[in-house]
Amino acid sequence: MMEWESIATLAGAYGLKVLGSLFIFFVGKKLASLASSLANKMMEKAKVEITLAKFFSNVIYGLLLVVIVLAALSNIGIETTSFVAVLGAAGLAVGLAFKDTFSNVGAGVLLVVFRPFKVDDFINAAGESGTVEEINLFSTFMRTADNKLIIVPNGRIIGGNIVNFSAKPTRRVDLKFGVSYGDDLRLVKQALREVLEADERILKEPEPFVAVSELADSSVNFVVRAWVNSPDYWGVYFDTTERVKLAFDEKGITIPFPQVQLHKE
Structure with missing residues (x-):
């Protein structure tokens, strides 16, 4: 009888912790979504480029979600120090594997922030000339005079000279x-x-x-x-x-x- 009481007490205690962790996760996820949406609206009001605003809002949401998951795991008694170490190692491995991609993303952010050119400008960059059709976080799309589409990684553009023929009237x-x-x-x-x-x-x-x-x-x-x-x-x-x-x-x-x-x- 005492064993069943101990099991029931233990189950009740852990059950409450599990429920608490689920509450932390779902409520935290909702708050993270609201925070991400609020940050996106604030950047839109500040007239931040829409691509950059979406990128930063997604980063904010992802970081908050990681913190929420760690908090939920910690609430039920799971040691999160090892998880942090694993996440750090995984982040390092991913960073090394996708260093060129991250370089293009960083270059895309710089292009959006400093605006050396905009859509419909005729430019020469990375050895290519054409009219800019689209600028995203990874690459820039240019249309040549003979109507060919050229996709140039942003890292190549930001690392060289940019000649904007449309910048001046x-x-x-x-x-x-x-x-x-x-x-x-x-x-x-x-x-x-x-x-x-x-x-x-x-x-x-x-x-x-x-x-x-x-x-x-x-x-x-x-x-x-x-x-x-x-x-x-x-x-x-x-x-x-x-x-x-x-x-x-x-x-x-x-x-x-x-x-x-x-x-x-």
Whole structure:
């Protein structure tokens, strides 16, 4: 009879502890979810990037859940020191196994926080050029001019130079044209200026620049610099090249090109 009473007392005591641990787990899980949701809302109000806000809220939830599980286990008398050590060792092993992934996540956080570029910007990064379509915590998606999709790990982007062609509202178009030594340089400058002045996309300020840049071996080289709105860059670049050639043809200005003469002996 005494044995049954001892068993009942022991079962009652442990039963209460188990119930207490279950209460700690489920209530703690609910509180962790609320804390994670509250942190996410606060970051949204602070206008933190949505990807970064979700990442940090998930981290907060995961850390709180680990603390809750350890507290529940400790309540029923299970020594949690060994669990902490195991978790630490497991975390180290996972960190070493996924170091490149974590590096990309860290780089993704930096890209989101410092914003060296945004979606729809045309950039050159990690040796690739294209329009940014998506930035997540692991990689950046870029669309090339010929409509190919390039997925670049964030670690490669943050570890190198980033050239953002869309960051500024205006860009400078730089062109170089060579003419024959026998051509009238004043006529050449006039022809170039007329081409620039006829294009309404070219800004008046800063004023377009035309000058002799080099007396080369077989040509006199002119440099042409014109400022345009960033979206007009390539259109002005190609159109100006074509119009200069047509203007030179019209005015009899010669563009030197390599020639090979064959002599019959």
